[in-house]
Structures are given as C-alpha cells and as structure tokens.
Amino acid sequence: xxxxxxxxxxxxxxxRRTLEVAQYKDGLTPVAACDRNGVAVxxxxxxxxxxxxxxxxxxxxxxxxxxxxxxxxxxSTDGGGVSAADDAAGGVKxxxxxxxxxxxxxxxxTETPIDDVIAESDGIDAVLLAxxxxxxxxxxxxxxxxxxxxxxxxxxxxxxxxxxxxxxxDREETxxxxxxxxxxxxxxxxxxxxxxxxxxAQSFVEVESVDIWWGVGLKSGYEDNRxxxxxxxxxxxxxxxxxxxEMSEAEIEALVDEHDGxxxxxxxxxxxxxxxxxxxxxxxxxxxxxxxxxxRSDEKPVTTTVRVTGRTFDGERGTNTFQLDDxxxxxxxVNGPALGYVNAAVRRNRAGDYGxxxxxxxxxxx
Amino acid sequence: xxxxxxxxxxxxxxxRRTLEVAQYKDGLTPVAACDRNGVAVxxxxxxxxxxxxxxxxxxxxxxxxxxxxxxxxxxSTDGGGVSAADDAAGGVKxxxxxxxxxxxxxxxxTETPIDDVIAESDGIDAVLLAxxxxxxxxxxxxxxxxxxxxxxxxxxxxxxxxxxxxxxxDREETxxxxxxxxxxxxxxxxxxxxxxxxxxAQSFVEVESVDIWWGVGLKSGYEDNRxxxxxxxxxxxxxxxxxxxEMSEAEIEALVDEHDGxxxxxxxxxxxxxxxxxxxxxxxxxxxxxxxxxxRSDEKPVTTTVRVTGRTFDGERGTNTFQLDDxxxxxxxVNGPALGYVNAAVRRNRAGDYGxxxxxxxxxxx
Numbered sequence: 002x003x004x005x006x007x008x009x010x011x012x013x014x015x016x017r018r019t020l021e022v023a024q025y026k027d028g029l030t031p032v033a034a035c036d037r038n039g040v041a042v043x044x045x046x047x048x049x050x051x052x053x054x055x056x057x058x059x060x061x062x063x064x065x066x067x068x069x070x071x072x073x074x075x076x077s078t079d080g081g082g083v084s085a086a087d088d089a090a091g092g093v094k095x096x097x098x099x100x101x102x103x104x105x106x107x108x109x110x111t112e113t114p115i116d117d118v119i120a121e122s123d124g125i126d127a128v129l130l131a132x133x134x135x136x137x138x139x140x141x142x143x144x145x146x147x148x149x150x151x152x153x154x155x156x157x158x159x160x161x162x163x164x165x166x167x168x169x170x171d172r173e174e175t176x177x178x179x180x181x182x183x184x185x186x187x188x189x190x191x192x193x194x195x196x197x198x199x200x201x202a203q204s205f206v207e208v209e210s211v212d213i214w215w216g217v218g219l220k221s222g223y224e225d226n227r228x229x230x231x232x233x234x235x236x237x238x239x240x241x242x243x244x245x246x247e248m249s250e251a252e253i254e255a256l257v258d259e260h261d262g263x264x265x266x267x268x269x270x271x272x273x274x275x276x277x278x279x280x281x282x283x284x285x286x287x288x289x290x291x292x293x294x295x296x297r298s299d300e301k302p303v304t305t306t307v308r309v310t311g312r313t314f315d316g317e318r319g320t321n322t323f324q325l326d327d328x329x330x331x332x333x334x335v336n337g338p339a340l341g342y343v344n345a346a347v348r349r350n351r352a353g354d355y356g357x358x359x360x361x362x363x364x365x366x367x
Numbered sequence: 368x369x370x371x372x373x374x375x376x377x378x379x380x381x382x383r384r385t386l387e388v389a390q391y392k393d394g395l396t397p398v399a400a401c402d403r404n405g406v407a408v409x410x411x412x413x414x415x416x417x418x419x420x421x422x423x424x425x426x427x428x429x430x431x432x433x434x435x436x437x438x439x440x441x442x443s444t445d446g447g448g449v450s451a452a453d454d455a456a457g458g459v460k461x462x463x464x465x466x467x468x469x470x471x472x473x474x475x476x477t478e479t480p481i482d483d484v485i486a487e488s489d490g491i492d493a494v495l496l497a498x499x500x501x502x503x504x505x506x507x508x509x510x511x512x513x514x515x516x517x518x519x520x521x522x523x524x525x526x527x528x529x530x531x532x533x534x535x536x537d538r539e540e541t542x543x544x545x546x547x548x549x550x551x552x553x554x555x556x557x558x559x560x561x562x563x564x565x566x567x568a569q570s571f572v573e574v575e576s577v578d579i580w581w582g583v584g585l586k587s588g589y590e591d592n593r594x595x596x597x598x599x600x601x602x603x604x605x606x607x608x609x610x611x612x613e614m615s616e617a618e619i620e621a622l623v624d625e626h627d628g629x630x631x632x633x634x635x636x637x638x639x640x641x642x643x644x645x646x647x648x649x650x651x652x653x654x655x656x657x658x659x660x661x662x663r664s665d666e667k668p669v670t671t672t673v674r675v676t677g678r679t680f681d682g683e684r685g686t687n688t689f690q691l692d693d694x695x696x697x698x699x700x701v702n703g704p705a706l707g708y709v710n711a712a713v714r715r716n717r718a719g720d721y722g723x724x725x726x727x728x729x730x731x732x733x
Contacts, residue, residue, distance in 0.1 A: 018680070021680060022572060022680050025572040025573070025680065027647065193566075193569055193570075196566055196731065197566055197689075200559075200562060200563055200566055200689075201689070202703075203559055203700070203703040203704045203707060204559075204691060204692070204695040204699045204700050204703060205695075205699070205703065206388060206391035206703070207391070281393065313694070313695055313696065313699035314384070314387060314388050314391065314698075314699055314702065314703075315696055315698060315699060317694040317695065317696065317699070318694060319691075319692025319693070319694035319695045320692050321689075321690065321691050321692055321695065322688075322689070322690045322692075323563075323566075323567070323687075323688070323689050323690075324687065324688045324689075324690075325570060325685075325687050326570070326685025326686050326687055326688075327685070328679070328683040328684060328685035329570040329571075329679055329683065329685045329687065330679065330681055330683065332680075332681060333570045333571070333679035333680055333681060333683070334569070334570050336680065337568075337569040337570060337571065337572070337680075338569045338731075341569055341730075341731045341732055342731050342732075343732070344731065344732020345731035345732045347732070348718070348732060351718070352714070352717070352718030352719075353718075360731070363731045364707075364730065364731060365562065365704075365707045365708050365710065365711035365726070365729045365730060366707050366708075366709070366710020366711045366713070366714060
C-alpha cells in the first residue's frame, strides 16, 4: 500500500499522541495538524517532535467557561471512564493565544483552522478528528464540510456516542457522493475492544452476549478530566444527564469522596452495541458496557476485559476472553488501534468503499 | 459486498464443517465441492444438508496405505495438536468408490475433481483448499493449476507449515498475474490465534513476544487422528521427523501410554511466526508456539491462550491476553475464522489486491 498522508484536527491529548505513536508505524506521514488558533501543514511530513514540544500546553479541557464540552447533553450516551476520558483528552485548552500550534515554527495563526486543512485536503488521505464534540452534531457537520469540498479520503473519529453514529448515517449519501470513508468510534472503546469482541465471536455461530468491562486509573489526569467525571456521574444510579449537569463542583467532590474516589458504572450507553450490530456480530441489546474509574490512583481498579459468550456450531456454549494488561494505559489503547483503523479505512477508500463504517466492520469479514 | 460464491476442495472434516458453518453466515453461497472421486456443482447454491449426509463417511485420514499424509516430512513443521488435527481432518478417506460426493444426488463421479472445479471457476469467488497436503508442494501446485486457468479469485488454505508459505511466495508472481489472492494459514492456529495476536499487539509500539499455547482434547477423534499424533511426536524432546516416521504403531502406543495419553509440546515450528512477521507485528523469532494434546479425554488439558507482551508508547510493559473457552472445540475455532478470512480476501481480490497474504495481514492495517 502506498504511504498514507494524514492530518489531525485537534492537538489535545489524542491528537498529540496520535502524532507521537504514528512515528512508530511504517507508512504513515503526518502532513497537517490544527488547533483552535493555528494550523501547520507540510506535505513532505511535519516535524513531529517540534510540534509536540510546542503543543505541550494543549492539555485536556477542564470545566472552563469557553467550551461546554463537559456539560453538553452527550453525557447521556458517552461512556464513562475510558470513553469520557478519551473525549476530554481530545479537547484543546489553550493557555493563551500564543500557545499551541502557533508556538511551533511550523505553525501559522488562523481563524479558520479546519477550513485551512480542508483547503489542503487534495494531499491528505486520512483525517483524524480529535476534536471535542462540542455539540452532538459537531463532528457530523465537520464531515459535511469535507464532503462539500469534495474531499475524497478517510475521516476517523474516536467518539463513542450512539447518537453521533446515527447522525453520520443520516449524512451517508453526502459522504458517499464525495468519496469519503468515515470510521466512527475507532479509539479504545468503542474501537479496540469492539474489534476484540468481533474476533472473539469467531468461535461461535451465535453470539449470546458481549460484556465489556473497563478499568481506568486517573489520579494523575484527574484535574484535567474533571469534566469527564461529571459526564460519568450521569451514568450512576440515581443520576442522569440533567442532574449531573446541574451539580456544583463541591457536590461532585462530595460524591467522589462518598465513593472514596472509585466510581463504578453498569449498563452504560455505549456505541459498542450499535457498532457490533452493524457488523453482524450480535444484536445491540446483547452488548453491555460498564467499568470502574478510580480518580485517586493511576492503577486500574479492575482489569479491562471483553467477554464474548456464544454457541458453537457443534452445540457447545462458551465464553472467549480478551484482557488488556493493567499496565497499558487508556492512552496506549486508543492510538494504536485508531491508526490501525486509519490504515484499514484508507485501503477501503482506495478500493472505492465509501460511507460510514464501525471498527468491527473493518475486521476481516467476520 | 456482493454475495460470495465459494467452493470447497476436499470434504473431510474441514471441508464438511465449512459447508456446515457457512449456513450460519450471510452472503456465502457454496457452489462447488469435490472429493477424490466426485464433484458437485450448482451455481445457484448446493443443497448442503444432503451433501453433508452423503459425505458423512469422509472422515479424517488414518494411517492407511493409500496416502502418506501422516508420515510425510511435513511433520517437522506442522504444529501438533490443533494443527495436526486440522490437517488430518482435511484428509479424505473414502470407505469405497461409492462413498462421498458420488453418493450425493448432486454429485457426479470424476477422475479429475480439481480440474472439474477449475473448469467452473468463472462462477466462483473463493476456493477453500481443505485438501491433505500430500506433499509439501501439493497445495502450491494446486494454486498453480488455478493460475494456469486464469482463475481470478481467492484461494484459502488452512495449513500451517512455514515451508508451504515460502513455496507460495515463490509462486507469487504467477498468482498475481492471474489475479489470485491467496490466504495461507487461515484456520485456528495459524489463523484465528494469529489474528488475535495482531489485535492484542495494538496496545504496544514494540512487541517483545507472542506466546501461543493451545490445548486439544482428542479422545473421540483419536482413532481418526492417529497419524497426526505421529506428527506431533516429532515435536517431542528426543524425537524428530525421521524417528517419528519410523516408529511402529506399537511404539507410538507405548509412548502415549508412557505419557498417560497427554503429550506436551514446546517451541514448535509453526507458521504463526512468519505470518506475524509478514504483517509487521513482530519478528518471527519472538513468537513461540506450544500446547498440550490429550488423546484420552475430550476436555482440553490446558486453556488455549495467546499472550502478547510489549512496550507501550508511554514506556510501560504489559501482556495482553486472549483466551478461548475450553468448551470451544478445535473444529469450532477453525471454520468461523476461515470463512471470515475468505470474506476479507474476496474484498481484497475485488479491489485488485493479488498475491500471498497471511491472516494477520487481513486484520485492520495494524
């Protein structure tokens, strides 16, 4: 396969780490990156180290006034520890107008960063949307802008809200007409673990249940992810999006104290369900997602595990299991798979397969 | 994706089960099957139930005189329980000239079964080679025959001998010229577990080791797989291909008795290593394969497990784990993945990707 030239929209946690991890992969050349105030483009390849140093202040968004990433209605569908932390890490919090990409010798100031990347998209094969999904339809609308510019290539997000996938589906015809292959939910979960579930299902002719159970230790990232903890709270018994949104910081602290810093989530709304159903692995209703978030330790409170239970062609019933080592951070489990799915999607795109895909659909035709 | 019309060469264990399992999958239509004495072709789709009933006697080959599946030099590279049993299950032992496909109302007698399928290959998208690899280059030579007939489509084998993969590579130009996408080693191991290793590697920027450890309980299949037990013995300490080949049945029985029916294998030569290296996951030398075969119980003596150890981008070291439930038979773990890889290969073939591929190369571009 030819080299893949990719761009990153957003240089918060996920965007920055994608640039970093791509250095370890063959055939992936970062050619553009942007944040809120700046854009860097070099079709021969960006100098990643310098860009990473310059954007080091682009940390995950906290509960600041200038965005409402944390408190938008997405909390109801965005899934707790792993996922919420992913989203927050995608946020771009500038520490000042001179911070971020404009501080890089490769960067230029701009008021239209996304349009600037779109203007260069003839030389781009894939774009990772590592943007905070400020409103539910923000990512879908960004996709529309690429389509309007007749971008023929890949768009990948690492979101996990079921409703966003539906919104992308609503725009599928527009994406297909442009020649866009859109991969949604290509991070850790959904993403890595969705692919693992699709693989583990291969012993079975009928899958009865998929159980995804994640652990995240967030001590060192707690301050940067307070907003996502609020999102997670909406998944706790007795809470919902509205009540979580209206809680004061002090109330949240009290709740976290009450739980000794460890929040446990069950039956979370998470797009793994619709993404596995899309791929024909099982019914969405047979997928359950939950996990444990510890905001006072970097150790994972539980081991991230995918269990797939099914029936074999010869009438047996069993459960296959995929487990991530506790030493693998959420960050490590987002970016490797995301870049893998980028590669798979570029291959699909070059073959003329356009539209909206989930991670499990990019696995071998299981 | 359009419907995939597939053929099965060989209606021993694997061929028959592939027809059976395909019934549970969408978009897969079996249109041709052959065994040593017969061929059945229906481009509208074979009636699988009737064919399975007719070929029920096509059991795995034992140590008979008419083939030397069991004692060919492949024992040195063919990997023990899971794999050897796979190969044997692919064997076609006729109980008489009237048995097998010719006993089916859909079957016709023939002396040239493979050529008869090749003659129909314009209407075939994929061919599963579920043949005993009578000589090392038997499968590669079958591939050449398809290439000579300008077959444009997919060929898939479930073999696991490293040397066969090299022989296919030697013929890659011929395969590419014809338009053939050849997938080698697409069964349980290599195959299912190779794909699992490629997935589990995604937490890491550098993989240190892949450890595949399988368990097979073979009590009810022991009589049909005596030859494969002989192959396995070549992997035991103090034995090699030559010594194993020259052992009498009584000597083998004595050895099995000595081990109380449980044979344990370490550092087996197994193509998972070259297949993972091809896909860029790790070096072949970092892959180890072993397992335990119990010929006196159908329970697996150990749980089949893939362990992938690596280093994350953020400097941690960990081991991700994939485990198959003991209740999933080797048979269940061959056919689901094999058909998944067929689907992936057909997609590649239709996109014009020709040549030789391993299972891990068909995973998302990890």
